[in-house]
Amino acid sequence: MLDSKYQKFFDEISLKISKDKIFTDKLHTLAYGTDASFYRLIPKIVIKTDNAKEVQDIIELANSMNLSITFRAGGTSLSGQAISDSILVITSRNFSNFKIASDASYISLEPALTGAQANGLLARYSKKIGPDPASINAAMIGGIAANNASGMCCGISQNSYKTLKSMKLIFADGTKLDTACEESKNEFRKTHADFLKDLKSFSDDTKNNEELRAKIEKKFKIKNTCGYSINALIDFEDEFEILQHLIIGSEGTLAFIEEITYYTVEDLKDKASALIYFKDMKEACTAVTKLKLARDSKQIVVDAVELMDRAALRSIENDPVMPKFIKDFDDEVTALLIETRAISDDQLNIQITQIEELLKEFSVVRDIYFTKDEQEYTLYWKIRKGLFPAVGAVRVTGTTVIIEDVAYPIECLAEATLELQGLFQKYGYSEALIFGHALEGNFHFVFTQDFSDTKEVKRYDDLMNEVVNSVAVKYQGSLKAEHGTGRNMAAFIEVEWGLDAYIMMKKIKSLFDPKGLLNPGVIINDDKEAHLKNLKTLPATNEIVDKCIECGFCEPTCPSNELTLTPRQRIVINREISRLESIGNHKEAKEYKKLYQYDGIETCATCSLCSTACPVKIDTGSLTKHLRAEQLTPGAKSIANFVANNFSATLKGVRFGLHSANFMHKVLGTPSMETFTKTMRDLSGKRVPKWSTYMPKGTNVNLNFEQQVKDKKVVYFPSCISRSMGVNDMSKEEKELFDVTIELLQKADYQIIFPQNLSNLCCGMPFSSKGFNEAAHTKSSELEEALLNASEFGEYPILCDTSPCTKKMMESFSHKLSIYEPIEFALTFLTKDLEFTPIDEAITIHTTCSSRKMGLEDKFKKLAQLCSTNVIIPADVKCCGFAGDRGFNFPELNDSALRYLKKQTNGAKMAFSTSKTCEIGLSEKSGLDYNSIFYLINRVTKAKNL
Numbered sequence: 001m002l003d004s005k006y007q008k009f010f011d012e013i014s015l016k017i018s019k020d021k022i023f024t025d026k027l028h029t030l031a032y033g034t035d036a037s038f039y040r041l042i043p044k045i046v047i048k049t050d051n052a053k054e055v056q057d058i059i060e061l062a063n064s065m066n067l068s069i070t071f072r073a074g075g076t077s078l079s080g081q082a083i084s085d086s087i088l089v090i091t092s093r094n095f096s097n098f099k100i101a102s103d104a105s106y107i108s109l110e111p112a113l114t115g116a117q118a119n120g121l122l123a124r125y126s127k128k129i130g131p132d133p134a135s136i137n138a139a140m141i142g143g144i145a146a147n148n149a150s151g152m153c154c155g156i157s158q159n160s161y162k163t164l165k166s167m168k169l170i171f172a173d174g175t176k177l178d179t180a181c182e183e184s185k186n187e188f189r190k191t192h193a194d195f196l197k198d199l200k201s202f203s204d205d206t207k208n209n210e211e212l213r214a215k216i217e218k219k220f221k222i223k224n225t226c227g228y229s230i231n232a233l234i235d236f237e238d239e240f241e242i243l244q245h246l247i248i249g250s251e252g253t254l255a256f257i258e259e260i261t262y263y264t265v266e267d268l269k270d271k272a273s274a275l276i277y278f279k280d281m282k283e284a285c286t287a288v289t290k291l292k293l294a295r296d297s298k299q300i301v302v303d304a305v306e307l308m309d310r311a312a313l314r315s316i317e318n319d320p321v322m323p324k325f326i327k328d329f330d331d332e333v334t335a336l337l338i339e340t341r342a343i344s345d346d347q348l349n350i351q352i353t354q355i356e357e358l359l360k361e362f363s364v365v366r367d368i369y370f371t372k373d374e375q376e377y378t379l380y381w382k383i384r385k386g387l388f389p390a391v392g393a394v395r396v397t398g399t400t401v402i403i404e405d406v407a408y409p410i411e412c413l414a415e416a417t418l419e420l421q422g423l424f425q426k427y428g429y430s431e432a433l434i435f436g437h438a439l440e441g442n443f444h445f446v447f448t449q450d451f452s453d454t455k456e457v458k459r460y461d462d463l464m465n466e467v468v469n470s471v472a473v474k475y476q477g478s479l480k481a482e483h484g485t486g487r488n489m490a491a492f493i494e495v496e497w498g499l500d501a502y503i504m505m506k507k508i509k510s511l512f513d514p515k516g517l518l519n520p521g522v523i524i525n526d527d528k529e530a531h532l533k534n535l536k537t538l539p540a541t542n543e544i545v546d547k548c549i550e551c552g553f554c555e556p557t558c559p560s561n562e563l564t565l566t567p568r569q570r571i572v573i574n575r576e577i578s579r580l581e582s583i584g585n586h587k588e589a590k591e592y593k594k595l596y597q598y599d600g601i602e603t604c605a606t607c608s609l610c611s612t613a614c615p616v617k618i619d620t621g622s623l624t625k626h627l628r629a630e631q632l633t634p635g636a637k638s639i640a641n642f643v644a645n646n647f648s649a650t651l652k653g654v655r656f657g658l659h660s661a662n663f664m665h666k667v668l669g670t671p672s673m674e675t676f677t678k679t680m681r682d683l684s685g686k687r688v689p690k691w692s693t694y695m696p697k698g699t700n701v702n703l704n705f706e707q708q709v710k711d712k713k714v715v716y717f718p719s720c721i722s723r724s725m726g727v728n729d730m731s732k733e734e735k736e737l738f739d740v741t742i743e744l745l746q747k748a749d750y751q752i753i754f755p756q757n758l759s760n761l762c763c764g765m766p767f768s769s770k771g772f773n774e775a776a777h778t779k780s781s782e783l784e785e786a787l788l789n790a791s792e793f794g795e796y797p798i799l800c801d802t803s804p805c806t807k808k809m810m811e812s813f814s815h816k817l818s819i820y821e822p823i824e825f826a827l828t829f830l831t832k833d834l835e836f837t838p839i840d841e842a843i844t845i846h847t848t849c850s851s852r853k854m855g856l857e858d859k860f861k862k863l864a865q866l867c868s869t870n871v872i873i874p875a876d877v878k879c880c881g882f883a884g885d886r887g888f889n890f891p892e893l894n895d896s897a898l899r900y901l902k903k904q905t906n907g908a909k910m911a912f913s914t915s916k917t918c919e920i921g922l923s924e925k926s927g928l929d930y931n932s933i934f935y936l937i938n939r940v941t942k943a944k945n946l
Helices: 004-013 026-032 052-065 115-125 141-146 182-191 193-208 210-219 239-247 281-296 310-316 324-328 345-358 374-385 387-392 410-426 454-474 490-497 499-512 567-582 586-602 609-613 620-631 634-645 647-668 670-683 737-747 773-790 803-812 822-833 849-853 857-867 891-897 916-926 933-940
Strands: 045-049 069-072 087-091 098-100 106-109 164-171 176-178 255-263 270-278 304-308 334-342 400-407 433-437 442-449 696-698 713-717 725-728 751-753 798-800 834-836 839-845 868-872 910-913 930-932 941-943
Touching: 004 045, 004 052, 026 045, 026 087, 026 567, 026 586, 045 052, 052 069, 052 087, 052 164, 052 255, 069 141, 098 115, 106 115, 115 141, 141 255, 164 239, 176 182, 182 193, 193 210, 193 239, 193 499, 210 499, 270 281, 270 345, 270 374, 281 304, 281 334, 281 345, 281 410, 310 334, 310 387, 310 433, 334 345, 334 374, 374 387, 387 400, 387 433, 387 442, 400 454, 410 433, 410 442, 410 454, 454 490, 490 499, 567 586, 567 620, 586 620, 609 620, 609 849, 634 647, 634 773, 647 670, 647 696, 647 725, 713 737, 713 773, 725 916, 737 751, 737 930, 737 933, 737 941, 773 803, 798 803, 803 849, 822 834, 822 857, 822 933, 834 933, 839 857, 839 933, 849 857, 857 868, 857 933, 891 916, 910 916, 910 933, 916 930, 930 933, 933 941
Parallel strands: 045 087, 069 087, 713 751, 713 798, 839 868, 839 910, 910 930
Antiparallel strands: 098 106, 106 255, 164 176, 164 255, 270 334, 304 334, 304 433, 400 442, 433 442, 696 725, 834 941
């Protein structure tokens, strides 16, 4: 229940913003209020905004009512700067327009685009944005700029501050400013003359304060995001340049970033990386110092140097892609991951040799080896980027993962780092690990902490006070190098910067935000114990997800990320339910469960793509299946078992239903059919499935066709979907998938073998996705036995025409069989058996979730390019959200997941995938007729003349 002032705000803002984007209930305020930090505040109101007008309305109303607001983009921030106990404004994923200059020298971006999306837009021009944080796939532009996030390679020369061209801003009073527009600046000069006058005086005062100016120059020679970017006061004369550079790193405390324009940087394609293992930390840090000095004097070209201490290596040594010998290293070994980039391969070889020569004097425990293999070095960098979340996989359940972010002057790197390690030992943090951007003297240190124990909180406080003194006072480093001040270091800004600088920062805050309503408590906070308040715990809920640290890396891949909840948010809610149950508050836990049913369970596609983005492979889809299974009644299980045991009859019923719907469509026509089915669905309370014009007709398979005995044999298992669902009325294709597959296999000179009792066979997926595990096991076991016999116990390859079914078989079968879905089968066999002649027509492809999880995304692209000279792949379409039959019952999930599809497939004439149910939703949302890739392969191939 909202108190009166927030209720009044809600009532008034609801007149301007749709209520379905405003949340006050306990489920959404908790879920949406969570970020990646170890702090938690629960907002009173959460608002998802799609555009700048909505943000301006919110700011103006909040300002008039003296209510504080906090802005949130991707929520990957680590220092508590994106949480609120008042009004939280989230930039929805629709707040994502962009514009690229004709020469690609700059790009204008709205705040909800991720860094990876921005780089994807620029890739065709061999350009990228400068900032490259480890969270770039999930972190959004608004947060990257607001935190001055940097990362692996950008250092301080290519961060947001250095590559900023212009901004569109909304201030605390609702005023808008476009720093690239003279008209906008002139208007601002009229309305904010005193503001600009004060800002100029701040700049003059700082430039005239020799001691302060010298301190600023020194501290910004290394990475520094502690406090405001007061280097803007001495770097520029123009008030608007000062203003917009102060916004960088201001963490939403000065203004809202409506749009930022970045100067782009070159993205050199010739790269090489080496993972080099030094005998100890001192040796590695000394090598870093030499690399840094050599780079600065232009003796070598090195783009990134990432350090990982032995504890960091230990946290990833069991990853299958890591070399096995790492496990045998002693406790002092420290690794450097080094990357160098060049304009050509010849130049790259020269650079590699120069780096190897420079490192000859150092003691390494393995020979230095640079790889130019993209797949190999990409894996190294993926492991490095996932180090922070990976720590969550080895922590004690229930503890919180703490990450700190410091930078040292390069000349004292080794000494300072060894002292930091000593502090860990002094306070008993034996599990603490160090990694980070060593070339910039920027290290992250990570340890686990139990915040439920007051003694443990005291231990943490004692450690942090010593760390602050060591980093900021003794070594004159940065307490926050790139993660932003947040609530984490706000109490220590004066310690690092001194009184003059801190007073200037407070003046800046008061100038931009006189009422102190923008993200209060962040950056400027006089509470010396702010870092110890509102600490977040991570209670156990289910071993499937207990290792999650709520980093948010999973969120961009989730098909429900803009509709309901993301994987991270589902885990947050389940943790709260478990916490409430553990303290006996079953009433409130029950309330959460009721609220969670639709947002958490019904609209989860269980596609498990979250696990592909998660560094520790946490699969929230599996959690949803587990929860669905818990909800099943004995009666429902009995029905599922009956269906499984009478599967042939079930498929007959499906075909009859599809035939009936098709007959009604022909009689009524499309408009009347749509009206009728919509009415029936509405009257039934959404229990009647949605009808689509792309609904397939019923079909059956005919196994009685002529074929000869051949040396080449293949077992073909047509999935139950392709045995019951045919082409739709909108399709120009006349043949069914089964017939096309038979034609294609015979063209390739195969004898085709079918498993016995085919009409009753199913992989079990329709049952397992709903939690009917017993029925799923029954069907999977039947199919495995049938395929074992048909393939002569693995002698022949097995082809399934549907990717999701193939993956289910691979996961469920106990015997090792050579099972292929269409992409892998085509590349492995058909490219040898058939001659491909690509067409010139533009096509588009959709890689299903199952195919992505099987590592077939690039292979599908390769196969498509064998078939067409013009392949369009929509960049922002992952899971289609159809999820088997969920697209019929919860079509809004399919709508949300494919909201970018039509725009991003513009120009395509034909469309292909590897799953019939996915193809239904894809066709409806794009207006294209999606079919199996086998249709295209059959069209563009002929038998080879041997």
